[in-house]
Amino acid sequence: MDNFVLLVLLFLALPAWLLYRRWSLRRRKLPPGPFPPPIIGNILQLGQHPNRSLAKLARTYGPLMSLRLGSSYAVIVSSSEMAKEVLQKHDAVFSGRAMPTCVKVHDHHNVSMNVIPLGSRWRKFRKICAEKLFSNIRLDGSEELRTERLTKLREYVRECSEGGREMNVVEATFVTMMNLMWATLFSSEMTTYDSDASQELKEIINGITRYMGLPNVADFFPIFERLDPQGIKRKVEFYMGKLLAIMGDLVEQRLKSRRSTLHYQKKNDFLETLLDIHEGGEYDLSLKEIKHLLTDLIIAGADTTSSTTEWAMTELLLNPDKLSKAKHELRTIIGENKQMRESDISRLPYLKAVVKEVLRCHPPSPLLAPHKTEEDVELNGYIIPKHTKVLINVWAITKDPTLWTDPNSFEPERFLDNNIDFKGQDFELIPFGSGRRICPGLPLAYRMLHVLVATLIHNFDWKFEVGAEGKEAHRTDVFGLALQKAFPLRATPISL
Ligand code: HEM
Secondary structure, three states: OOHHHHHHHHHHHHHHHHHHHHHHHHHHOOOOOOOOOOOOEOHHHHOOOHHHHHHHHHHHHOOEEEEEEOOEEEEEEOOHHHHHHHHHHOHHHHOEEOOOHHHOOOOHHHHOOOOOOOOHHHHHHHHHHHHHHOOHHHHHHOHHHHHHHHHHHHHHHHHHHHOOOOEEHHHHHHHHHHHHHHHHHHOOOOOOOOOHHHHHHHHHHHHHHHHHHOOOHHHHOHHHOOOOOOOHHHHHHHHHHHHHHHHHHHHHHHHHHHHHOOOOOOOOOHHHHHHHHHHOOOOOOOHHHHHHHHHHHHHHHHHHHHHHHHHHHHHHHHOHHHHHHHHHHHHHHOOOOOOOOHHHHHHOHHHHHHHHHHHHHOOOOOOOOOEEOOOOEEEOOEEEOOOOEEEEOHHHHHOOOOOOOOOOOOOHHHHOOOOOOOOOOOOOOOOOOOHHHOOOOHHHHHHHHHHHHHHHHOOEEEEOOOOOOOHHHHOOEEOOOOOEEOOOOEEEEEEO
């Protein structure tokens, strides 16, 4: 066929295709959306900051919007009312997971709680998390382990202060957060500040989260899945392999100690609980499932918690009046030179408001994790077909001027005279999601976020220069698995 005939065919096919699309849209009453150019659809409209681009498109097409991303169809939810419909009223239908191609490595896609569909295995993981890992009793039991790690953070900040050293806040919070997680999971210390081990672990976790967060051609066009043209799956396979091997070693060592030590003293951590379940009869939990579950908890908890703490410090340093209020509250209620405990959180309304406001301004998962419909469902007069990818634009909701006065300014005070919380009931603030797929680590993240921020400000002032680039440059973010700061925060602590 020569080029001319091909051109004529294309010329004739395009209007026919447009007519067909209009007809099928009308017939199926899909939500409205921007026109999808042939083949690529609306991919290019996602841009570098999909949360912002989608929020802008939603201003034209409404809170329930259709997009064609390559060969897949997606619906974007952009208002608190629609989020409530999706995550509360029709939760069961919308709680499937759109499986990213890159997690199909080391059999993770068949075992990982983060990506497997609702079903008996997923329910088992969620029950174990809720009852055995993240219940208040369990978390109270492991608090001492976390307090020790916070004391080390305090010592490290003091050392920086005595040496007049500038601190890279995200490095320090990452190490502390990893140590808090490691303490809770394994009652051991993973890394020390400025050490090679901390760099290696950071590289592995950053590698996984960076590559998982990249837009992948193979997700838009499944025919490229095997080819993996951007090499994303190969990279995730490499880093995931390393993390699974670390988990495997920890599990093996613990099993060995449990079996070889005569008067073995049980530890107060998640791994001990998981191995007790594995050896007892309450749930059928294999060693493979334990390794993948631990890997999931680390991947899901790492960047989200440390980047939120970095954002909190950034906003407090950019708003010294808010920093003074938070510090004053800590020093009057907890006392000078004392370390706050997790049980003190409820006595610190301003600190709680700071954490809420940070999660509102900088939700770490701005589109949550992609959901998927399990069957056809009617919503707001439209039909959402089975297997539709559903993105909930939490970022758009937290910047909605009809819900929030002056939504772009950092105002913890907005939370002082109401009970709005981020635990999944108030749909204007759902950084952890809501419904069946709500973040299971929320109770641990809640504790860690408050005590991390408190430890950094309670007994320290901070020398921080905004610089010629201006305040807004410090608020620039990079879209990925977690919404990270574009430039790391550096500031010098001064002991009080
Ligand atoms: C600031 C901290 C955190 C934020 C903002 C956050 C947010 C989220 C979000 C938005 C989701 C997806 C919800 C959805 O699909 O609708 C999620 C899922 C998840 N999170 Fe978190 N998370 C945080 C910390 C943690 C921690 C500390 C852990 C564990 C130690 C954790 C474990 C998980 C897991 C396992 C899932 C997958 C659940 C499932 O698909 O059933 N997260 N998280």
